[in-house]
Structures are given as C-alpha cells and as structure tokens.
Amino acid sequence: MKPRRLSPTERLLWAAGEKLPVNGALVGRIRGRTTPAQLREALSAARTHHPLLAVRVAASGPWRARFTTDGVPDPELRIVRADSPQSWTAILEEELKRPFDTATGPLTRFVVVESDGSFDLVAICHHLVIDGLSVSFVLRDLLRALADPTSFTTSVPPAVTVPADDLLPTRRADPLDLLRVARMLRGAGRTPRPSGQLAYAAWSMDAAETSSVLTRCRTEGATLQGLLCAAFARAHADLGHPSPVGIAVAADLRRILAAPPGETLGLYATSFLIPVDGLARHDLWTVARSSTTDIRDRLRPEQLLPLVRVNRLLRILPRKTLSALLRRSELKRTLFDVSLSNVRVPIPVDYGPLRVESLYLAAHTSVSGAPLVCVAGFDGQLFLSVTSTDGPHATELCTRAMSHLRAAVRQGTSRAR
Template identity: 55%
Template sequence: MRRRLSPYERAVWAAGEVLPVNFTAIARVEGHVDPDDIRASLTSTRRRHPLLGVRVADAGRWRAWLTTEAVPDPQLRVVNTTAPDAWARVVEEELPRRFDTATGPLARFVLVDAGDTFDLIAVCHHLVCDGISASIVIDDILRGSAHEVPRPRPVPAVDDLVPRPRPELSDLRKLARALGGSTRPVRHTGPLACTTWLLSAEETTAILTRCRAEGATLQAALCAAFARAFPHPADISVPVDLRRILAPAAQNAVGLYATSIVRPVDGTAPVGFWTLARHVRADLQHHVGPDELSPLVRAFRVLRFLPHKTMGSLIRGSEAHGARFDVSISNANLPNRPDYGPLRLSAIYGAAHTSLSGAPLVIVVGYDGQLFLSVTSGDETGSKQLCERAMSQLADALASPPVPAQNHT
C-alpha cells in the first residue's frame, strides 16, 4: 500500500508530532491464550487492515505518504501478572508513548496474561485508527489467524468519502466554531492516570429506559450530568463517528473516520436535569448532520498549503494556552460479540490521550447490556471527583419522578 496522506490525515499527523494523539481499546477476556497465537492473529489482522502496518514516508513541507514498505508487524508485549489493576497501569504507560511515524508501525499491542483470564490492549495512533476501528481490530484478533482474511483493499481517506468533498471558504468558519471556545487553565498536575468503572446491566437498563421515556439519549444525559458537575457553564467535547455520513460507507474499514465538536452546555441553568438533556439532544442532532460534519473534514483541504511543521507549531501553541473544553465525552455502543471458541469477551474499555492540557477524557462503551466507563487525565484526583459528581447527578435524575411526555419542552 502507498497513498498520499489526505489533508485531514496530514493535520492529525502534524498534531501527533507535538502531542500524544493515541487511543487504546482494552479487551478483558476469560480463557487461556498462547501469546504465539495472538502474534499469528496479529499478522493476519494486519493483512486485513493495512493501516496497522504503515509509516509516514517522503515527508515534505506540504505532503507525505502512507506506505507499508519495510514496516514490521505490530509489536506484542507480554506482561505476566495476576495483579487486578495491572492492565490500567499498562494503559498509563502506553498512552503517553509516541509512535515513530517515520519507521512505523503505528499500532502496538500488550497482552496482560493472568492465566485463566487476560487483557488484550491495542494502542494506536489516531492517524490510523479511531474508537470503532479499534473495536474491529480487537474482534479480528480474537477470531484467530484461521479467520478468513480477504485480499487487502485500498483504504480510502475520509476526505474522499464525505458528501460534497470540494471545499468552500465557509467550511473554515464552521471548523473554527466547532473547535472554538475559550481556553481553560492547564490542569496537568501529574502523570497520566486512567480510572475505570462500570454500570451493571440493571443500572444500564434503567438509564436507557428513562432516556427513552424523557425523549433524551444516553449521550445527552451524560453531557447533562457532567455539565451539572461543574460550578460554571461547561464546554464539552463530543467525538463523532463520521461513518454515519460517508458514501460509500466505510463499514468495517480500519482508519480515521471520526472528528469532534465542542458544544456549550450550561449545567447551572435553572432547568431540570431531563429538560437540559433534551436541549443537549436537540443541539447535538443539529450538529452531527452531514451539512455540519462534512465541513470539519473539508476545511483541511483549504489549509493544505500550510506546511505541516507550521501546523504542528500552531497546535502546540494552542495547547500551551490550555484546554479548549472542560471535559470530553465519547459514547459508543458495540454489538455483542460471539464467544471466540474457548474465549469469552467479558468487557471492553476505551482510553485516549490526545492533549497535554490535562482535561479529562471520558469514554463510555456499551457492550453486552452494560456500560464500561473510563477517564484519563493528568489530574487524577480532580477527574475522579468530577466523575463521582456526574454519576451522582445521573443517579439523582433517575430517582426523580418522570415528567409526562406531553409536558416535555
């Protein structure tokens, strides 16, 4: 494989030269595994998804290429331990480690082996993988090397799949608004910390049932809960899966098919929790349509003559001034995976490190009727307290009497 980085990919590559734009998916699996079987499966998974084995070549001022030439298979590191929190410590070690984009590959894996159970951790540069892509990779690896691998196909860049790919100057204005917001003071007070928790099947059912009854969504309810956990109006970053608007659809392709928007949510407003959640839902529905999302990708075509080092410097300078948001909340629902022979996927978490500002990044994964949540931040105590306040807000909202549908505003 050899193709030019698209303008959107080039911006993410430039960001990755000055920031640790890394993402992890953590699969908790019941059953015994041989590390050599995982290595063999990694090799076949790479053949299915070429971006797992690429590097950035011929990097010039205005262009660069993705190539699989002379790139080894992704590394698998094995950690043998029965410590219950070993996988979280591995995530904290791996997320800040940058990839050498000139040599590749831009993905690596860790097997935390506890004997009868294990954790498989996929660490990917955002240039080649988003959250949905990481779950696809985990699924393919657990299926094993005997899983049928089709002939590799060219992996199209998201720029070529968005509606009306030709850029317009108005796209820059929409990009500026989507990424805008006043900066917050830098919160980085210590090393990166990752904390996880889960909501049981009973708790998850209660939340989803109430959201439907109130005319809200889980994402809107989460945004409302976190907004009410702040003593001031909050700016919330919402990562968005672009697959919903692409043509042709990316389907099970592994690559960068996501973006993010920043939306103001005033949790201090004198309205009830569910009223606020409905307002958030309406606002997000408007901003995740094709006419709003496409410009966030197309705009980088207008910036394609900006040298990547200049772009990286601008990004680094922006980070130095602080975070553009108070909290990032990502939410994805994964289909139930089958048992993988003697193995059973019992939980899957996501974690990310895409900023030096210390702003907390919350990732929520729905799987097998439960919600698996994580938060990463450079301010471990502050992020834990924020999540506790948000979960308390959500619990209070669930305990409140429902409002008849005809009274929803």
C-alpha cells in the same frame, strides 16, 4: 498495501502527533487461554486484513507524506503477568504516554496481561489509523484468528483503506467552512489546568443498571449522550467552574459518507463543541433533552462536513509550522472542558473457547488537563473510562457526574405524559 498520500485530516493528525499526544486504546478482558505464539500468528493474520496495523509515514518535503508498509515489521506484542485484577490500568497509562515513531512505524502495538483463566488484550494505536469503532474490529478479528486460524486466513480478504476526506459527498473546501468552525469555537477556551502525570480510571454499569439508564432516557426523550453531557456539566458547576461548560462530542462520520468504508481500520470520526448549562436552574433531564437536541442538530451532514473539509485549507502550511501552531494553541488554552466519546461496539461476545467479558476505550490527545471520557456500549453494559493529566480533578468530576446521572435515573419522571 499500495502507498497512498495522507488525506488533509490525516496530515493534521500527523502534524499534531509531532508535538502532542495522539494515542487511542482498547482493552478487552478475554475469558479463556492462548499462547504468545498463537497471539503473534493472529496478529500477523490481522495485519494482512488491516494493512494500517503496520504502516509508517514516509515524508517527501514539508507538504507531502504518504502511508507505506514497506520495511514495517509486525506490531510489537508484549506479554506480562498480572499481579492484580487491575494491572492493565497501570500498563495502559504507560502505553498511552509512549509516542509512536511515525517515520519507522508501525503505528500500533499490543500488550497481553495474563492471569489465571483469562487475559487482558491492550491495543494502543496512533489516532492516524483508528477511531473508537474501527479499533474494535481489530479486537474482533484477532479473536477470530485465535479461535479459527485457518478459516480467518482464507475467508477474510484485505481491507481497502480509503480516508474519510475522500469519501465525503462534497469534498471541496469552502471559505465558509472556516467561518462555520470559527463560530463554533467563538468564546470557547479556558486556561489549561496544571499538567501532571497522565492518569486513567475505569468503571462500568452492569446490564441491569444500563437497561435502567437507557429506558429512562427513552422515557424522557433524551439520548445517553445528552444525559452524559448534562451530568458532566452539572459536575463542573459543583466544582466551581463557570457555565456554560464546553463539551467536545465525538461524531461518527460513517453515516454521512458517500461510500461506507465498511469494517476497516481508519479514522472516520470528528468532534464538535456544544455549550451545556451546568447550573442547577433546570432539572437535569431538561438539560439532557436540550443537549440531545443540540447534538442531533450538529450531527446533520451540513454541520459535520465543514469540520472535515476545513482541513483542506490547512494544506498550505508546512508540517512543522502546523505542529508548532497546534502545540502553542494547546498550551495557551483548552477549547473544551470535557470530551465525551460514546461508541456502541457491534462485535460478537463469543469466539470459540474465548469470550469477551469487558471492553474499555481510552484516548490521550490533550495535555491541558481536560478529561477525556470514553463510553463503550457492549453486551448490554456500559464500560466507562477517563484519561487526564490532572487526575484528581478528573476523578472528582467523574464521581460527581455519575452521582448526578444515577440520581436522575432514580427520581420520578420530569416529563409530562
């Protein structure tokens, strides 16, 4: 890979990672068998296709930095034996807490948790090089290389990694971008919850329940993301938190870029904040429809572009200054009460003798105690997880939110026909 400068957004993430956690992860449970040697060969082949799997950040002063593969070894691969079906959750908690050394790289690592007849493949990555969708392409390509090494090596060319900032239809920053972002954040912020050990929990909905939820959403004129926002806002109110609830919604930038990046590794996502009424003054589906409308409005290009372009205005700040400001802001207040990421994972289920049975996403990007909820739609099922430095609160919040969601799906329709 030819060295290239970090984009403004990548530079912001790099600065944040000097003082804050910025890790993301994917866990796939794979039915079938493999060997450590086969896994290392597959990882080496995947690295050839996805150069960002093994890069480092070479800094040249307080303002400039670039990605390079020079002197970067293959990503770490650790093999452990499972002592229970959920051994991977404890491993994931520990791995999410481990920072990456961006100066030496690589910015990804992997753990394989072996059990009888299956294994859990845990991919941990710095958010500089992945988002929830692109990391799923890494899982797909690793499994392709395991299933048919020769075909993968000869048929899959190296991907070209172009940052999202360089693919925007209008790249030039406008001072009005800063004003738009400031308006979105106006009134946002809560005192951070007491920070403790990082906690992770995961659960799922089978195909039948997932189908019921999605069918009901269509009937009610809401999206799954809108329903999740309503359910978590209601759960926050149950726990005595003030309303409206600030929910950070992850947004995929690929559909608004001037040139699609394809199925390459990289960060092609941003997030925006919406207020959601958590009080029981309205039917949950009414709130879900309102949230759906708000989300659709925020997903318009004219709303998303400023969220990325504004990072260009931060280039005047030295990296250490930017890192300190981000850390101070995080410790002073949290801008959101809960973060919701919802990704439909468009990869195959079967790879020769291997089959993906479950797929979970995770993120650790906050020490404020605010829960980060990740939802992966895969093979007709929903796989959900939460990370937080306030585990008991996050667990109770998710339990109540799922209770509200399931109750809303069971009840009679609230929409006039």
